[in-house]
Amino acid sequence: MVMSTLHLQQIAITIGGRHLIHDLSAKIAPGDCLTVMGPSGCGKSSLLAFVSGTLDPAFAAKGSVALDDRVLDAEPPERRRLGILFQDDLLFPHLTVGGNLAFALPASVQGRAARRRRIEAALCDAGLEDFADRDPATLSGGQRARVALLRTLLAEPEALLLDEPFAKLDMALREEFRRLVFAHARMRGLPTILVTHDEADARAAGGSVLKLATI
Amino acid sequence: MTARALAHTLLRLSPGLTLVVFLAPIVAGLVGTILPAFGFLPALGGDSLSLDPWRRLFETPGFAAALTLTLTTGWSATLVSMLVAIGMAAALHHRPVARRLGAWIAPALAMPHSALAIGMAFLILPSGWLARALSPWLTGWSRPPDFSTVGHESGWPIVLALALKEVPYLMLMTLGALNQIPAAAQLRAARALGYGPSQAWLAVVLPQVLAQIRLPAMAVLAFSLSVVDVAMILGPGNPPTLAVLVVRWLGDPDPRLLFPAAAAATLLLALVIASLAAWRAVEAVAQATLGRWATRGARQPAIGHAADIAAGAGITLLALTAASMLSLALWSVATRWRWSDAWPEGFTSATWMRQADSLAGPAATTLALGLAATLIALALVLACLEREAQGREGKPSRSLALLYLPLLVPQVAFLFGLQILLVRFGIDGSFGAVLWTHLVFAIPYLFLSLADPWRSYDDRYSRSALSLGASRWRVFWRIKLPILLPPVLIAAAVAFAVSAGLYLPTLLAGAGRIATLTTEAVTLSSGADRRVIGTWAMLQAAFPLAAYGAAVAWPALFRRLRRW
Numbered sequence A: 001m002v003m004s005t006l007h008l009q010q011i012a013i014t015i016g017g018r019h020l021i022h023d024l025s026a027k028i029a030p031g032d033c034l035t036v037m038g039p040s041g042c043g044k045s046s047l048l049a050f051v052s053g054t055l056d057p058a059f060a061a062k063g064s065v066a067l068d069d070r071v072l073d074a075e076p077p078e079r080r081r082l083g084i085l086f087q088d089d090l091l092f093p094h095l096t097v098g099g100n101l102a103f104a105l106p107a108s109v110q111g112r113a114a115r116r117r118r119i120e121a122a123l124c125d126a127g128l129e130d131f132a133d134r135d136p137a138t139l140s141g142g143q144r145a146r147v148a149l150l151r152t153l154l155a156e157p158e159a160l161l162l163d164e165p166f167a168k169l170d171m172a173l174r175e176e177f178r179r180l181v182f183a184h185a186r187m188r189g190l191p192t193i194l195v196t197h198d199e200a201d202a203r204a205a206g207g208s209v210l211k212l213a214t215i
Numbered sequence B: 001m002t003a004r005a006l007a008h009t010l011l012r013l014s015p016g017l018t019l020v021v022f023l024a025p026i027v028a029g030l031v032g033t034i035l036p037a038f039g040f041l042p043a044l045g046g047d048s049l050s051l052d053p054w055r056r057l058f059e060t061p062g063f064a065a066a067l068t069l070t071l072t073t074g075w076s077a078t079l080v081s082m083l084v085a086i087g088m089a090a091a092l093h094h095r096p097v098a099r100r101l102g103a104w105i106a107p108a109l110a111m112p113h114s115a116l117a118i119g120m121a122f123l124i125l126p127s128g129w130l131a132r133a134l135s136p137w138l139t140g141w142s143r144p145p146d147f148s149t150v151g152h153e154s155g156w157p158i159v160l161a162l163a164l165k166e167v168p169y170l171m172l173m174t175l176g177a178l179n180q181i182p183a184a185a186q187l188r189a190a191r192a193l194g195y196g197p198s199q200a201w202l203a204v205v206l207p208q209v210l211a212q213i214r215l216p217a218m219a220v221l222a223f224s225l226s227v228v229d230v231a232m233i234l235g236p237g238n239p240p241t242l243a244v245l246v247v248r249w250l251g252d253p254d255p256r257l258l259f260p261a262a263a264a265a266t267l268l269l270a271l272v273i274a275s276l277a278a279w280r281a282v283e284a285v286a287q288a289t290l291g292r293w294a295t296r297g298a299r300q301p302a303i304g305h306a307a308d309i310a311a312g313a314g315i316t317l318l319a320l321t322a323a324s325m326l327s328l329a330l331w332s333v334a335t336r337w338r339w340s341d342a343w344p345e346g347f348t349s350a351t352w353m354r355q356a357d358s359l360a361g362p363a364a365t366t367l368a369l370g371l372a373a374t375l376i377a378l379a380l381v382l383a384c385l386e387r388e389a390q391g392r393e394g395k396p397s398r399s400l401a402l403l404y405l406p407l408l409v410p411q412v413a414f415l416f417g418l419q420i421l422l423v424r425f426g427i428d429g430s431f432g433a434v435l436w437t438h439l440v441f442a443i444p445y446l447f448l449s450l451a452d453p454w455r456s457y458d459d460r461y462s463r464s465a466l467s468l469g470a471s472r473w474r475v476f477w478r479i480k481l482p483i484l485l486p487p488v489l490i491a492a493a494v495a496f497a498v499s500a501g502l503y504l505p506t507l508l509a510g511a512g513r514i515a516t517l518t519t520e521a522v523t524l525s526s527g528a529d530r531r532v533i534g535t536w537a538m539l540q541a542a543f544p545l546a547a548y549g550a551a552v553a554w555p556a557l558f559r560r561l562r563r564w
Helices: A044-052 A097-104 A112-125 A141-154 A171-187 A199-205 B003-037 B052-059 B063-092 B096-110 B113-124 B129-134 B156-178 B183-192 B197-210 B214-226 B229-234 B242-250 B255-296 B302-332 B350-391 B396-408 B411-424 B431-455 B460-467 B472-483 B485-501 B504-509 B517-524 B530-562
Strands: A006-015 A018-028 A033-037 A059-067 A082-085 A159-163 A192-196 A209-211
Touching: A006 A044, A018 A033, A018 A044, A033 A044, A033 A199, A044 A059, A044 A082, A044 A159, A044 A192, A082 A141, A082 B183, A097 A112, A097 A141, A097 B255, A112 A141, A141 A171, A171 A199, A192 A199, B003 B052, B003 B255, B003 B350, B003 B396, B003 B411, B003 B431, B052 B063, B052 B255, B063 B096, B063 B156, B063 B197, B063 B214, B063 B242, B063 B255, B063 B302, B096 B156, B096 B302, B096 B485, B096 B530, B113 B129, B113 B156, B113 B229, B113 B302, B113 B485, B113 B517, B113 B530, B129 B302, B156 B197, B156 B214, B156 B229, B156 B302, B183 B197, B197 B255, B197 B302, B214 B242, B214 B255, B214 B396, B214 B411, B229 B242, B229 B517, B242 B255, B242 B411, B242 B504, B255 B411, B302 B530, B350 B431, B350 B485, B350 B517, B350 B530, B396 B431, B411 B431, B411 B504, B431 B485, B431 B504, B460 B472, B472 B485, B485 B517, B485 B530, B504 B517, B517 B530
Parallel strands: A033 A192, A033 A209, A082 A159, A159 A192
Antiparallel strands: A006 A018, A006 A059
16 A cells, blocks of 8 residues: 655635635645644635645635645646545445546456455445445435545545545534544545544544634 | 596406406417317308318328427437436535526526527538538538538427427526525535535435426427427428427418418417326326435435536536537628638628618517517516406416416417407507517516516515505505616516527418518528528527616616616
8 A cells, every 4th residue: 555645735716815724734644644723714724625636716825735756736636646635525326336436447457357355345335235226315414424434435535635534424423433434544544634623523533732823 | 437447447457357368369369260170260151160280280291290200309308408407406405506506597597499590500501500510620621511410301300409498498587486495504404414515415405496497498398399480480390390290281372271371370279288288297207206215315426427417518518508609690791601610701781781771671660669568568567467466356376377377378379369350450460469479478578577576575665665655556666666766677678588589479460471580580590691690690699688688787787877
């Protein structure tokens, strides 16, 4: 398994002359997590958008993102190999649970049967046996969140970006899902950036915490 | 009965009344077409059922070719338009240009089919503008080349002209469908999984959009299979498409030709019904294929290039539309335009001056029909939507298929029978009869473009006004209607453009006695002088374009005035 370190170098983001992020640099080792905290509007989501390559052109941004020595700045989002978990699970409603996972599974896993086995094994590990043919709409919130995580991981990302993925889950589920996400990130050695405004998220992540202030 | 009680009663009756207004002519017309197709038309001595009309239809020289031409042009136009519209959406959705696309395609939507077809003929004829602009330096032609474009037996100019109109329409419907799903977020998720923007759109968004644009796509298919004016202007003459054949027989002095004409119109109806069913199958196969493709997990950057090619084709079509418009305008003001000159020698208003007297009458009729149809349709649709908003009854989705009926039934199939009925009651050729057929099309288009904005109105404005002591009537006129004025004006412009562009309904219900700019332009289009045709087609296109322009400009002007 390739393990990379995620480098953020001198990132600055402004909108309309207002500084959201000023000269942010960080080094996130495999399995480590950087938590970025702050109230809404402070630019923490813009930071994730910049790292993933989807920042709205209305923002002006400087700085560099690299995985080891692979510089990502000129790469389109789909070539960066950054897995993202969003606040919403964003399971595609026209595909089954298995279809959603197959969409993420690389084509290098060939043959219907082999692909199916990989997907069923992943579902089984997450406690979702026999869910492959289910319609995502029939799943509970916690189940959907787990499928979204599986989908992200099956695409074999080299780093993980978490955009408040726990915010919409209720208390009991949140705890359990947090543990699952961070366990996978550590096990696979994925450098992770978590954006949140929940202190408990930061504690569960266990890494360094960066607090952005509103300016 | 007090005025308020009367208004309330009218409101309660409005959905039924609206349905009768636009469905009765279709149902009555279809019966009036199908009976003579089986020999029953007492006015002409047909008082028993027989298969004789069908025998005469099948024995018509060139019948098989007409049938083939109808199917190939109709299906190619639909498939090409669908693929280009989908390719454009897939290639452009993530680019800044996507935000301006709506403004680009609006003029193309407003153009009447026949004006666009005439403009395209001016462009692609062997002596047309394209050949002039490229000769002799590129083509080496010192004289107009000796081959056919307009009237080519394959009918490709029909397909091209239909695509010019239908690509923008399908684009608009796709953009509308996108508002129903969280497309932007899903696309971000798909790109994070390693898919390029075009493949992400095709694999994730398209399957959700396809079902939503099913009815518009079917309307395009039905229209393309049965279009008359475009096929008359650009299609082959012998044999023409089935729809043109029906109209030609209807205009023939020999009344016995009505029987095979009825059979041909009925056959066209059957072809359209079968084609719509086949479309469902095509859609199902496409869905299954897209699903299998998505689950293979193959990231294919080449998809982006394919989508770019489709987008290039779409932009070429938009450019052709603009060039067609421009060629109409140029010819209408040209002094002399010799072969192989890229531009006319000079410009003059002489043709317009000479035509002014003959243009005035049909222009006034076009305006009167358009305004009357728009106002009546607007009153009926507003009443229906208000009834729906107040009653919270009647699922909107159930009436949707009915609304699409006038767009799915081939025009010639019911207008044929309707004309026979109008003659029977002695009201053919009257303004009222033509107006009614215009309402058949104005009502559904107006409803379809107004329903979504109307339903998304935030009712709390009305409730707070009511709580201030205003009556329902007053709240409607002073609060709700002003807030919704921009979409109301756009919907009215759509209805006006539809009415102004209608050829066959005006021709058949008007019995040739009601002349509009559209009927005259189509009639003239086979004539010789391009300057004269240019003025007619230009003015014909100017009316709906002006209506759109006014609909967009009015609220903006109003806002500016209020700042003073």
